[in-house]
Amino acid sequence: MAGFAISMVYISMRKGNAMWQLQQLRHFVAIYEQGSVSAAARQLGLSQPALSRSMQRLEDAVGLVLFQRDTHHLRPTDFAQSLYRQANRILQESAGLDRMVGRHREGKAGVISIGCGPFVPDILMQMLSGPNVLAQGQRLDIQVGEFHTLQKGLYAYRHDFMVYDLRLRQRLPDQDDLVTHPLLALPLRVVASPKIMAASAVAGSDEQALKTLAFEQRWALPRVSRNYRRETATWLTALMNERGGPDYQLDTISSCLALCREGKALTLAPDSMIAGDVASGALCILPLDAGVDAQPSMYRLRSHPLSEPAARVWQFLASSQT
Template identity: 25%
Template structure:
């Protein structure tokens, strides 16, 4: 029996939850669907479905096989649709994963422009600071800030955003301005990453890179939480500039220790390494390749202070 016929029958039964429903979906007779599944299970040497009088469910082997083969069928459908319709038509779903704060500040504002350009797209924007598994979570494109450790992914660097050490004027009026990184041990440093005790912030001096162990009364795995605390005058934060512009730009928030902060974080577009990339994903990637660097350069700035006391 044709393997593609078997695979189509398997996907239909898995999604419909039964042989009769799969037959109606595919337009085949129920015996033909059952025969295709039996042939597939015999060829693979495993049971793909648990069968009962009331329902049909995937076995563990069947679930793993479904997750792999579903992607293959979708890619084949994408290729068919692109050839059948037009290479210029961009339509269908695109799932985009991006860190929460960076996404809110720099990606979400670009979505209306993307949808105006390609009105037949259906964007699913996932804002999360958790690095998601692109295959398991069905992510078409990820926008990430920082190093990428995914050998099976395609990575395109599109921009860089510098690191900054930042606080509010109200905090510095009360506590003074740190003149050197060593002064941070006397300050309330707000720690991103959820570390409860201390963190090492990186700096560069005349003798090269070094780090300072800092502490504070607030830590969180959410950039939004630390940003809000900085704005409220709770303490000093250490971020990428791209995570600060917008809501924290303006005269009430300033950077300090600028002469000691030299690092930057790359902004990367990442997508699964597949042989076929749908037109909708290619066009979306091309859009963000141009739009994100412009967005970062056009965004507001964080004021810089001289090393003075208030």
């Protein structure tokens, strides 16, 4: 339809003949997040009276009070808290539609965007680097991030799908709209350079000596969510708590392994990423139980049908073995 602009779409949540505009929802979300009309007005670049009038129109349309006002701040009502969750979803999907139209207009429909959590990007590239995965003119855009950030990207249609730990599924809203497909569970091994082992003269079977060595060495780890930290073995949890985290916090396992090969740090990695190095003697596995594994799973939305290229990648991953 000529001249159609998604950003001007009206959201038909009716009360009588009233209709809410996306703009009013944006105003509401800004006030909810900022906690005051003045702060939200500054953020939006509006005057306070204009923003107050917008909220009054929204409250009139709803027939309910959204904020309890006192001298110092606004307190959202129970209804406002429920509305905030739905309004965020609506605004994200609207922005996603804008981006989808823009990508097609710019000829970027062949880009497959995948949001990835820790331990995933390198494994994905192992799986997707073979021939016949991507057709001519198609390319992968793999973006690494934390769960909360990737979740926003999924619901805003910035990602065709995301790959993250299966154990976090329940944190996603609207489970009926969610499609998941688990990939293989990947135990994580404690990995070191033979240089470190030779310098320490620690016997490979002496667990206590190996743990002492682990406390003495630097560590390189990818950025992980709290659930990984909670599940690590007691000795590794104590080590990270003592240091306040790893010495090197990097985006990917491959970056951590690069430091490990040089003898600069220990790291954790799945078997599939270290088999060649272990066989060649470039790395060695320490017989210590890290107490954690990666359980990558693919997530997509039923309400966001995959493009043909993205669907092909999804099916390839679903049928592949690492």
